[in-house]
Amino acid sequence: CPDVDAADVLLYDVWSTSESGGGKDLFERLREMHPEIPIVLTAPGMELDWVETEGAHKVVPLLGPPTAETLDAALKEALAS
Numbered sequence: 001c002p003d004v005d006a007a008d009v010l011l012y013d014v015w016s017t018s019e020s021g022g023g024k025d026l027f028e029r030l031r032e033m034h035p036e037i038p039i040v041l042t043a044p045g046m047e048l049d050w051v052e053t054e055g056a057h058k059v060v061p062l063l064g065p066p067t068a069e070t071l072d073a074a075l076k077e078a079l080a081s
Helices: 002-006 020-035 068-080
Strands: 010-013 039-043 060-063
Touching: 010 020, 020 039, 039 068, 060 068
Parallel strands: 010 039, 039 060
Antiparallel strands: none
C-alpha cells in the first residue's frame, strides 16, 4: 500500500489475517519491509506466544478487548519506541 510510507504507526488486528498461527509470518514480513514504522498488534481474546516485544520483529501488543484508554496507551508506546 503506498500510504504506509506516510503512516506514523501501523495498527493491525491479529484476526485480520487468514494465516494459520495468527499471522506470525505476516507481521514478521511487515517488520522487515517497514522497520522504521512501529506496529501495534491487537489480539482480543488471544495470548500470542510468538509476539516479539524487542528486536527486529518488535510489535506493541494490545491483548484483550481494546478500549480507548488501552489503544491510546499502545499507540503512545509505539510512537515513543
